[in-house]
Amino acid sequence: MKIISIANFKGGVGKTTTAINLAADLKNRGKKVLLIDVDPQANLTQSVGLTDEIENSIYTVLRKEAFGEKTALTDALIEASSLDIIPSALDLANAELELASVYGREQILSQLIEPLEAYDFVFIDCPPSMGMLTINTLVASDFVLIPLQAEFLPLKGARNFLKHFQTVKKMNENLEVLGFVLTKYDQRKRINQQIKTELEKEFSKHKVFSTHIRINIALANAQEHGMDIFSYDSNANGALDYTALTTEFLTRING
Numbered sequence: 368m369k370i371i372s373i374a375n376f377k378g379g380v381g382k383t384t385t386a387i388n389l390a391a392d393l394k395n396r397g398k399k400v401l402l403i404d405v406d407p408q409a410n411l412t413q414s415v416g417l418t419d420e421i422e423n424s425i426y427t428v429l430r431k432e433a434f435g436e437k438t439a440l441t442d443a444l445i446e447a448s449s450l451d452i453i454p455s456a457l458d459l460a461n462a463e464l465e466l467a468s469v470y471g472r473e474q475i476l477s478q479l480i481e482p483l484e485a486y487d488f489v490f491i492d493c494p495p496s497m498g499m500l501t502i503n504t505l506v507a508s509d510f511v512l513i514p515l516q517a518e519f520l521p522l523k524g525a526r527n528f529l530k531h532f533q534t535v536k537k538m539n540e541n542l543e544v545l546g547f548v549l550t551k552y553d554q555r556k557r558i559n560q561q562i563k564t565e566l567e568k569e570f571s572k573h574k575v576f577s578t579h580i581r582i583n584i585a586l587a588n589a590q591e592h593g594m595d596i597f598s599y600d601s602n603a604n605g606a607l608d609y610t611a612l613t614t615e616f617l618t619r620i621n622g
């Protein structure tokens with residue numbers, strides 16, 4: 368089992384889109400994949416078509432575990448038609464404060480994940496901030512994948528992220544950066560190419576995926592319909608790009 372968190376403190380960079388589509392493609396290739404939504408916005412949960420009130424979410428489980436009640440991630444597991452998911456719910460926002468005073472608060476998710484060995488890959492979608500939820504996610508992960516837009520501000524965000532990464536590494540020495548993925552890429556914009564070059568220079572070439580995800584409205588439409596891009600429109604550029612990303616992901620993670 369490999370656990371990959373998808374994180375960046377910057378909002379709207381394609382974290383959730385990357386989580387759903389990478390997971391969907393891996394599943395189509397016969398892998399056993401689990402999604403965990405650790406963002407109170409619950410976008411990933413909606414992306415797999417879950418819109419109804421959720422009884423047990425990641426919040427219920429984290430809380431019980433933190434306060435010593437018997438629980439397991441499988442209590443909240445939903446086998447949605449497309450993918451297995453541990454959903455989020457809006458009240459997960461409370462966890463940031465509630466967990467702050469708990470002993471061992473950084474390891475709560477990590478302890479819960481251990482028994483899930485049946486999965487090949489677990490993807491955890493993070494909120495766009497560095498709080499208890501993101502720390503728990505990074506402490507529980509083997510790898511972090513960082514989507515970012517090829518623009519100036521997101522690049523600053525990536526530098527900032529790497530600073531925090533060093534702090535988290537003290538709590539989880541196994542954690543590795545799998546790589547940066549450029550999203551919403553527009554070849555025609557000079558700034559996009561400049562940032563790509565700068566990123567490759569700064570973070571050494573092997574940490575930047577050579578696949579980039581082009582701007583493609585079908586990706587946004589698919590998400591709105593609660594579908595992955597392969598079920599929504601398998602001929603869209605977004606489907607081609609995420610297929611290439613999955614192939615590169617597998618090479619990197621096995622290599």
Ligand SMILES: Nc1ncnc2c1ncn2[C@@H]1O[C@H](COP(=O)(O)OP(=O)(O)OP(=O)(O)O)[C@@H](O)[C@H]1O
Nearest residue numbers: 378379380381382383384495551581582583587590
């Ligand atoms: N390559 C793309 N082309 C066009 N639209 C995209 C692309 N990737 C993502 N989007 C759209 O951009 C918006 C933000 O994407 P997404 O939700 O994946 O970002 P995020 O990093 O998870 O955001 P947040 O930080 O709020 O969780 C969504 O509406 C999504 O459908």
Ligand SMILES: [Mg+2]
Nearest residue numbers: 382383406410
């Ligand atoms: Mg998101």
